[in-house]
Amino acid sequence: MTALGHILRRREAGIALMIVIFCLAVGAYKPQFLTLDSARIILLLTPLIMIGAMGQMLVILARHVDLSMGSMMALAAMASGMMFRYAPDIWWPLGFVLSIGVGMALGLVNGLLVTVFRLPAIIVTLGTLNLYRGLTFIMSDAKQIDRQYVPSALKAMSQTSPILGIPWIIFMSFGVALLTWWFVMHTRLGRQIYALGSNPVAAPLRGIDVTRVTLIVFAISGALSGLAGIMYASRWGFVNPSNTGSGFEFQVIAAVVIGGVSINGGVGTVLGTVLGVLLLGCVAAALPLLGIPGTTQNAIYGSVILAALLIDRLVRLQGQRSMLKGARI
Amino acid sequence: MLKKSMLLGLATSLVLGGAALAQDPLKIVYIGKNTGNPYFDSITGGFVDACASLGCEFEFVAPATAEATSQIPFIEAQIQRGVNVIAIAPNSPDALNQVLEDAKSKGILVLTVNGDVTGNEDKRDASILPVNFDIVGRDQVEMVGSLIGYEGEIAILSATTEAPDQNKWIVGMNETLKSDPKYAKMTLVATVYGDDQPEKSTAEMEALLANFPNLRGVIAPTTVGIAAAAQVVQSRGLAETVKVTGLGLPSEMRDFVKDGTVTAFQLWSPYNQGWLAAHFAKGVLEGTIKNEVGGTFEVPNLGTITINANNMINTQAELTTFNAENIDNFDF
Amino acid sequence: MTTGTPQIAVTRDAAPPRPGWHVALVRPEAMTLVLLIIGIFAGSQLSEFFLDINYILKSFTISAEFAIVALVLTMVIIAGEIDLSPAASMALSACLFAWAQDAGLGMPLAIAVGLGAGLLMGLFNGVMVIALQLPSIIVTIGTLILYRGLAQVIAGDKSIRVPDWFIGIDKIMVAGIPLPVVIFVVLSLLLGLVLGMTIFGRQIYLIGTNEEAAKHVGIRTRRIKMTLFIMMGLASAVAGLMTASRLGSVRYDLGLGGELQMVLMAMLGGTYIFGGRGTILGTFLAAWLLVIVSTGMIVANVLPAWQLCVLGVLLIVSIIATNFIYSRTQR
Numbered sequence: 001m002t003a004l005g006h007i008l009r010r011r012e013a014g015i016a017l018m019i020v021i022f023c024l025a026v027g028a029y030k031p032q033f034l035t036l037d038s039a040r041i042i043l044l045l046t047p048l049i050m051i052g053a054m055g056q057m058l059v060i061l062a063r064h065v066d067l068s069m070g071s072m073m074a075l076a077a078m079a080s081g082m083m084f085r086y087a088p089d090i091w092w093p094l095g096f097v098l099s100i101g102v103g104m105a106l107g108l109v110n111g112l113l114v115t116v117f118r119l120p121a122i123i124v125t126l127g128t129l130n131l132y133r134g135l136t137f138i139m140s141d142a143k144q145i146d147r148q149y150v151p152s153a154l155k156a157m158s159q160t161s162p163i164l165g166i167p168w169i170i171f172m173s174f175g176v177a178l179l180t181w182w183f184v185m186h187t188r189l190g191r192q193i194y195a196l197g198s199n200p201v202a203a204p205l206r207g208i209d210v211t212r213v214t215l216i217v218f219a220i221s222g223a224l225s226g227l228a229g230i231m232y233a234s235r236w237g238f239v240n241p242s243n244t245g246s247g248f249e250f251q252v253i254a255a256v257v258i259g260g261v262s263i264n265g266g267v268g269t270v271l272g273t274v275l276g277v278l279l280l281g282c283v284a285a286a287l288p289l290l291g292i293p294g295t296t297q298n299a300i301y302g303s304v305i306l307a308a309l310l311i312d313r314l315v316r317l318q319g320q321r322s323m324l325k326g327a328r329i
Numbered sequence: 330m331l332k333k334s335m336l337l338g339l340a341t342s343l344v345l346g347g348a349a350l351a352q353d354p355l356k357i358v359y360i361g362k363n364t365g366n367p368y369f370d371s372i373t374g375g376f377v378d379a380c381a382s383l384g385c386e387f388e389f390v391a392p393a394t395a396e397a398t399s400q401i402p403f404i405e406a407q408i409q410r411g412v413n414v415i416a417i418a419p420n421s422p423d424a425l426n427q428v429l430e431d432a433k434s435k436g437i438l439v440l441t442v443n444g445d446v447t448g449n450e451d452k453r454d455a456s457i458l459p460v461n462f463d464i465v466g467r468d469q470v471e472m473v474g475s476l477i478g479y480e481g482e483i484a485i486l487s488a489t490t491e492a493p494d495q496n497k498w499i500v501g502m503n504e505t506l507k508s509d510p511k512y513a514k515m516t517l518v519a520t521v522y523g524d525d526q527p528e529k530s531t532a533e534m535e536a537l538l539a540n541f542p543n544l545r546g547v548i549a550p551t552t553v554g555i556a557a558a559a560q561v562v563q564s565r566g567l568a569e570t571v572k573v574t575g576l577g578l579p580s581e582m583r584d585f586v587k588d589g590t591v592t593a594f595q596l597w598s599p600y601n602q603g604w605l606a607a608h609f610a611k612g613v614l615e616g617t618i619k620n621e622v623g624g625t626f627e628v629p630n631l632g633t634i635t636i637n638a639n640n641m642i643n644t645q646a647e648l649t650t651f652n653a654e655n656i657d658n659f660d661f
Numbered sequence: 662m663t664t665g666t667p668q669i670a671v672t673r674d675a676a677p678p679r680p681g682w683h684v685a686l687v688r689p690e691a692m693t694l695v696l697l698i699i700g701i702f703a704g705s706q707l708s709e710f711f712l713d714i715n716y717i718l719k720s721f722t723i724s725a726e727f728a729i730v731a732l733v734l735t736m737v738i739i740a741g742e743i744d745l746s747p748a749a750s751m752a753l754s755a756c757l758f759a760w761a762q763d764a765g766l767g768m769p770l771a772i773a774v775g776l777g778a779g780l781l782m783g784l785f786n787g788v789m790v791i792a793l794q795l796p797s798i799i800v801t802i803g804t805l806i807l808y809r810g811l812a813q814v815i816a817g818d819k820s821i822r823v824p825d826w827f828i829g830i831d832k833i834m835v836a837g838i839p840l841p842v843v844i845f846v847v848l849s850l851l852l853g854l855v856l857g858m859t860i861f862g863r864q865i866y867l868i869g870t871n872e873e874a875a876k877h878v879g880i881r882t883r884r885i886k887m888t889l890f891i892m893m894g895l896a897s898a899v900a901g902l903m904t905a906s907r908l909g910s911v912r913y914d915l916g917l918g919g920e921l922q923m924v925l926m927a928m929l930g931g932t933y934i935f936g937g938r939g940t941i942l943g944t945f946l947a948a949w950l951l952v953i954v955s956t957g958m959i960v961a962n963v964l965p966a967w968q969l970c971v972l973g974v975l976l977i978v979s980i981i982a983t984n985f986i987y988s989r990t991q992r
Contacts, residue, residue: 138970159563305806364966
């Protein structure tokens with residue numbers, strides 16, 4: 001089996017192929033889709049999801065799930081937003097520290113509930129999804145942070161940068177992906193997350209401190225949600241207690257799952273997740289370009305997710321069949 | 330015999346008179362579309378000030394999300410609380426039919442404020458609108474026309490596909506473009522929907538720019554849409570070629586106006602709607618205002634207001650235009 | 662108990678059998694009941710308008726449709742799966758029903774269309790999960806979006822009216838109780854008996870506890886799971902029609918967000934998300950708990966912000982208590 005064969009057999013190749021086929025299909029109908037401009041549009045639709053997907057990926061790898069990402073994002077964004085509003089002369093990059101810090105704290109609460117009380121993460125985060133959203137409203141007195149309070153320098157990060165005019169936010173999202181890749185590939189902790197997720201029962205026997213790893217995973221998820229929060233303010237120029245982060249966790253989970261991360265933990269790669277995010281970004285950019293009415297767009301989204309799952313399933317079945325036949329791969 | 334009936338008459342009038350003197354303050358509630366929406370804070374401001382001066386009790390409530398049915402439990406709760414007036418900005422034209430009928434049957438005055446239950450007007454007593462919705466389409470076309478020299482391709486970026494207000498205005502825009510020769514050189518190339526979400530509105534705006542390279546103007550009659558469109562134009566530096574206008578909040582558009590991305594846009598005064606609604610409600614319930622088509626009534630600071638067909642009341646006659654000269658005068 | 666056979670390995674002494682009253686009272690449903698009572702008390706303190714049985718019943722009818730589907734969802738979760746698409750199924754069934762009767766197909770046929778659609782949707786979910794062995798949480802997230810999208814395609818952005826005589830199911834009273842509530846209670850009794858007393862019910866618990874073991878003892882896991890998904894589809898369709906009757910018209914966004922409420926009802930009732938544990942009684946009580954808590958806060962004009970917080974805390978507290986009770990009673 002050649003090296004190329006090895007590459008093509010991998011899950012990520014499947015997703016990459018889907019992206020290519022999709023873009024070519026759309027491009028055949030609308031050539032504007034295949035321009036650099038279009039690439040910029042697609043990339044700008046995805047940075048928040050990319051950042052969130054990295055955190056969610058780690059949580060899912062550990063065989064948990066985090067449904068509270070959107071609410072953590074809102075609370076963290078609101079914290080910085082209120083700081084910008086009531087202390088307008090403060091050095092604005094402190095907002096990053098605040099948002100990431102708040103996010104990490106919220107994530108730790110999730111982690112503590114999961115580890116100390118041994119509660120299923122899906123329910124804990126369902127509860128904190130509501131709790132954190134409620135706190136966001138209370139903290140902000142249900143008022144949004146208007147455009148004029150968000151520092152222009154922060155907003156500029158989503159507009160441009162001295163490097164080829166590519167907005168900082170795009171570098172940031174890929175930077176986070178790169179860091180995550182390095183983390184899971186080259187640190188002991190990263191490997192432990194995989195081990196924990198693939199076999200939680202055996203993990204302590206392998207010397208993995210389950211509590212520590214779980215707490216760290218949720219803390220990272222929270223921290224990245226916080227980062228996504230302040231980048232929301234950067235990208236859109238405002239923070240709204242009701243809309244910011246609403247539905248975010250579902251978009252993120254969809255991207256992660258499409259990217260080949262198994263919901264049962266232990267399986268998945270950063271590359272796959274990045275491709276999953278990009279695929280959803282392409283679909284999001286293509287639908288309005290094709291003039292598909294808003295009423296059908298959701299039907300298409302659902303179909304894309306199901307199609308990706310089906311393909312994944314078929315690929316896995318194929319792999320199993322070859323294994324059973326004793327074929328050498 | 331005579332003495333007895335006189336005594337009865339005296340007693341009755343005393344009781345009635347006493348009751349009139351000891352009348353409870355009117356309870357008014359305004360149900361917004363959802364919380365965290367700055368627009369409704371302005372309307373509430375009007376209500377609060379009016380009720381303070383009129384001696385009514387006022388509360389503002391709103392569901393957490395703006396779904397079609399999310400207001401139903403709130404309306405039921407207000408009926409249970411025995412309010413006298415339910416003012417509401419409806420999230421759906423007909424999902425509230427049954428529950429509004431319930432309210433009316435209990436003698437509660439039902440007003441829709443800032444929007445209407447199109448097609449189900451009999452379910453409410455009157456509708457307080459910010460401006461005559463029939464002229465919005467026409468004025469917005471004129472606005473964009475004046476910015477692009479009355480010539481070129483334009484597009485509309487709306488909210489959700491089923492938003493009744495926006496759809497009404499879009500109908501008006503189409504009619505104006507077709508019938509008025511002043512706009513003969515302008516073509517409407519697309520109407521797209523951003524669902525009142527910044528991400529979707531941005532994606533649709535980008536698609537517009539990509540699909541129609543000769544686009545000159547965009548009308549976005551929704552505060553989320555116009556902000557998103559302006560942001561796209563700003564980040565791509567297209568302020569000279571593509572003119573964005575529509576309906577926006579001064580607080581959200583101020584930056585764009587100051588840096589030249591947006592030259593002018595329009596809206597009305599949400600505050601005045603609340604002010605008017607409270608005065609109207611009190612007047613109707615106390616009998617000083619007759620809720621009849623064609624009638625008029627006075628509201629302090631707003632002058633004479635007419636009740637139009639279908640019991641629709643317009644708070645002001647024309648849209649207010651905001652531009653670099655006056656944008657700092659407003660605080661909403 | 663002793664025979665002549667030598668005892669080989671005694672691992673540990675069995676815990677003493679629990680007294681009858683312990684078994685009956687110390688269970689997760691008891692926690693739900695306690696929370697329900699606290700909720701009623703709190704509601705009465707928050708607002709003088711709360712303790713009105715007619716008002717509470719009226720408030721329940723708004724959630725009754727979700728509660729009915731939540732009952733079947735409980736069974737699905739006990740069997741180790743999950744279905745996040747029921748609210749979207751409700752909408753699609755209702756839209757198809759409304760469109761059919763609007764197109765002149767006559768009421769019986771239109772109802773058949775609606776119910777049939779629900780059946781098909783349940784079947785589709787079942788096929789994806791069972792035949793293709795895809796994880797149910799992801800499949801049903803996909804179908805949740807798909808069905809909602811299809812409802813949008815059919816109904817567009819408009820509402821479809823239903824005939825006047827069809828409207829007002831919530832106004833029909835049975836002994837002073839609105840019909841939807843009666844349907845919910847009756848269904849709870851029925852499904853409670855099925856789940857607790859029949860072999861089918863026992864098998865559902867076994868599948869949820871250990872699917873492989875269940876298969877090995879001959880339980881037809883695939884057939885049972887498929888049955889459950891189809892039941893979900895049917896229940897969603899019925900719920901969709903009930904909602905259409907209550908609102909008087911159908912839109913694509915019918916029941917938007919309902920799946921979360923249904924899962925909440927199941928969770929608050931002590932159903933274990935990974936399967937194997939849960940009862941209809943728990944979900945029944947939890948449905949009332951949710952209605953009481955939200956109604957109590959709404960009628961007291963409590964800010965939605967606080968309502969969200971209370972809901973979140975409620976869920977976490979309830980799950981902590983449930984887990985605690987389970988770990989203490991299973992030895």
